[in-house]
Amino acid sequence: MPCGQPDSGAAPARYVLGVDVGSTVVKCHVYDRAAAVRGSSCRKVESLYPRPGWVELDPEVLWSQFIGVIKEAVQAAGLHMRQIAGLGISTQRGTFITWHKRTGKPFHNFISWQDLRSAELVNSWNKSLLLKVIHIIFTVLHFLTGNDRYLAPSFLTFSTHQTSMKLSWVFKNIHEAQEAARKNNCCFGTVDTWLLYRLTKGSVYATDYSNASSTGIFEPFTKCWNPTLCNLLSIPMSIYPPVKDTSFNFGSTDCELFGVPIPIKAVVADQQSAMFGECCFHPGDVKLTMGTGGFWNVNTGEHLFASRGSLYPLIGWKIGEEVVYLTEGSISDIGTAIKWAQDIELFTNVDETAEMAQSIADSQGVCFIPGLQVSGNDPYLCASFTGLKPSTNRNHLVRAILESVTFRNKLLYDIIVKKVHIPLQTIRADGGVSNNSFVMQMTSDLINKKIEKPANADMSSLGAAFLAGLASGFWTDKEQLQKLRRIEAVFEPQKDSEEYRPAMDAWLQAMKRSPH
Numbered sequence: 001m002p003c004g005q006p007d008s009g010a011a012p013a014r015y016v017l018g019v020d021v022g023s024t025v026v027k028c029h030v031y032d033r034a035a036a037v038r039g040s041s042c043r044k045v046e047s048l049y050p051r052p053g054w055v056e057l058d059p060e061v062l063w064s065q066f067i068g069v070i071k072e073a074v075q076a077a078g079l080h081m082r083q084i085a086g087l088g089i090s091t092q093r094g095t096f097i098t099w100h101k102r103t104g105k106p107f108h109n110f111i112s113w114q115d116l117r118s119a120e121l122v123n124s125w126n127k128s129l130l131l132k133v134i135h136i137i138f139t140v141l142h143f144l145t146g147n148d149r150y151l152a153p154s155f156l157t158f159s160t161h162q163t164s165m166k167l168s169w170v171f172k173n174i175h176e177a178q179e180a181a182r183k184n185n186c187c188f189g190t191v192d193t194w195l196l197y198r199l200t201k202g203s204v205y206a207t208d209y210s211n212a213s214s215t216g217i218f219e220p221f222t223k224c225w226n227p228t229l230c231n232l233l234s235i236p237m238s239i240y241p242p243v244k245d246t247s248f249n250f251g252s253t254d255c256e257l258f259g260v261p262i263p264i265k266a267v268v269a270d271q272q273s274a275m276f277g278e279c280c281f282h283p284g285d286v287k288l289t290m291g292t293g294g295f296w297n298v299n300t301g302e303h304l305f306a307s308r309g310s311l312y313p314l315i316g317w318k319i320g321e322e323v324v325y326l327t328e329g330s331i332s333d334i335g336t337a338i339k340w341a342q343d344i345e346l347f348t349n350v351d352e353t354a355e356m357a358q359s360i361a362d363s364q365g366v367c368f369i370p371g372l373q374v375s376g377n378d379p380y381l382c383a384s385f386t387g388l389k390p391s392t393n394r395n396h397l398v399r400a401i402l403e404s405v406t407f408r409n410k411l412l413y414d415i416i417v418k419k420v421h422i423p424l425q426t427i428r429a430d431g432g433v434s435n436n437s438f439v440m441q442m443t444s445d446l447i448n449k450k451i452e453k454p455a456n457a458d459m460s461s462l463g464a465a466f467l468a469g470l471a472s473g474f475w476t477d478k479e480q481l482q483k484l485r486r487i488e489a490v491f492e493p494q495k496d497s498e499e500y501r502p503a504m505d506a507w508l509q510a511m512k513r514s515p516h
Contacts, residue, residue, distance in 0.1 A: 018465030019087065205242070207244070208243065248266065265469075303422075313325060366392055402442075444492060
């Protein structure tokens with residue numbers, strides 16, 4: 001039978017796919033109407049480190065992993081591709097590539113959000129007189145107009161996580177990209193854009209509002225790519241893709257890939273996708289993801305909160321007329337630190353860590369200082385242990401690492417309470433580290449709030465599937481999605497947060513000393 005021709009005897013489309021292209025793994029889950037997982041596949045993402053501080057991904061390897069997990073998951077579910085009603089794609093944010101518009105050939109590997117090649121550029125900009133002048137101009141504009149869209153530029157600082165500086169680096173250092181941009185032949189894309197382009201053999205070039213707003217180059221107030229910032233950093237405006245709704249008909253996969261065309265019904269940034277998967281649909285709903293990094297997201301409804309310091313505004317999703325905004329605070333190196341501890345054989349199985357931490361009364365004064373602090377953007381800061389003694393054992397080291405996660409959660413939660421003037425509702429946790437009962441219980445104690453943990457920790461995949469399911473009519477509305485939520489555990493405060501005061505004070509002191 002020719003590719004893509006309907007099969008009259010085929011079973012009806014009763015399943016949706018949610019693919020999550022994360023920093024460490026690419027996962028695909030096949031969901032039925034009850035949002036139960038019918039088949040899965042997972043492959044490890046191989047990062048490349050061509051120079052110290054550089055982090056890249058090979059686009060061809062990522063592509064074959066993406067196609068591979070879809071085929072394997074559908075096969076594991078015992079299904080045929082014709083039974084798939086739609087595909088939703090969730091991707092890591094801020095990782096990008098540029099390629100030639102006519103040939104489709106990339107000018108470089110994917111440059112990861114973790115990459116530090118722009119560190120010198122970031123430092124020189126943050127110290128520049130021009131940036132100080134920009135701060136003054138926008139501070140005055142904000143004072144005169146009271147318009148919040150002038151608030152964010154009034155304390156604009158650059159960080160190595162942002163796409164803008166690394167993109168500026170590309171146009172300063174890669175001649176082919178520079179030349180192509182001059183002739184309007186250069187395409188820029190985050191992971192979602194590039195996958196869409198490849199899946200449709202170049203016929204679809206687009207991104208969505210959640211991914212665009214996560215680059216730091218897209219203005220969430222005006223919902224446009226930011227021309228002022230691009231002029232400032234000498235980035236050509238011609239390179240950006242059109243921005244579409246998050247839950248949207250993006251076309252279909254080329255039928256040669258899977259034998260039949262599969263409708264692509266959603267692309268979404270991973271944290272926003274996890275927020276949707278957790279059904280955090282109302283203002284004040286909070287999602288805490290603890291994976292490679294840690295992310296606190298608060299649904300702020302139709303209001304965009306710009307805040308000085310550790311929180312930044314994002315577009316959560318856009319579906320038709322509805323635009324939902326989020327405020328986000330992030331913590332780096334959560335899962336990374338735990339993975340490192342496993343690599344040096346402090347433990348063999350991650351499941352042991354909660355038990356190891358609970359087996360001792362405290363860390364005996366040992367503190368773990370993470371690589372990047374909760375509200376700092378010093379890319380040169382290294383992780384370290386302090387307070388080591390002859391009596392220190394593995395349990396103390398593991399407990400110190402887990403405590404540092406909870407202490408940083410507490411610091412960020414306090415900032416959110418102070419800055420976001422919306423009563424906070426339910427807190428829902430996901431990500432690999434949410435499986436750690438020690439971290440979950442101690443976080444609940446420290447913030448004195450109930451935390452729910454879903455039965456399925458892969459919320460980014462589920463969120464992408466939910467968004468694709470809504471666009472394809474597989475699910476009717478958000479109310480139906482809320483009924484599909486399954487909670488595995490609820491952590492309620494058991495100890496007074498004051499009981500942790502001595503340990504947290506010691507850790508804060510160690511944090512203050514660490515940069516010196």
